[in-house]
Amino acid sequence: MDTLTEFLAHAVALEQEAVERYEELAGAMRTHNNLAAAELFDRLAQASSLHAGEVARRARELGGEVVPLKPWQYTWPERDSPEAADLDQSHYLMTPHHVLRMALAAEQGARQFYAGIARDSADPQVRELAKTFAAEEAGHAGEIERWLERYPDPDAHWQEDLDSPREPS
Ligand code: ZN
16 A cells, blocks of 8 residues: 555545445345334445545545546455445344444444554555544544444344244244
């Protein structure tokens, strides 16, 4: 991540992929009639979409137009882009608490991604910007932590589907 162009392309893609993933999850929850989770994913998608716009605006200020890279040119630390919610953690009966825990992990992933670049990039401007973005992601994570206070961990039986057919006892 040693040029500003490469860094900005990653920053924009990271937020856009977060939006797409939340929209995908909102759709999946709606399919399962889990409206509480769907609405929360919608709100998270909107928030990420605002961040995406903000990052794109800053990128234009700094380095002209953001040129998307080819899919294989993105160098994410793991398979997914770091702010995309982890699909493996989704469940059709998930509660708002679980939704927010997924979002928290996504924000923390983004923060770590930027913190790594702030530490390792050869370009001082990229390091500086990555430091700013890491602080912003920490802010997003803090917002979600406060949000989580309103949605405490549900009891252990949340995965039981009360509508599913049961054996007569
Ligand atoms: Zn974020």
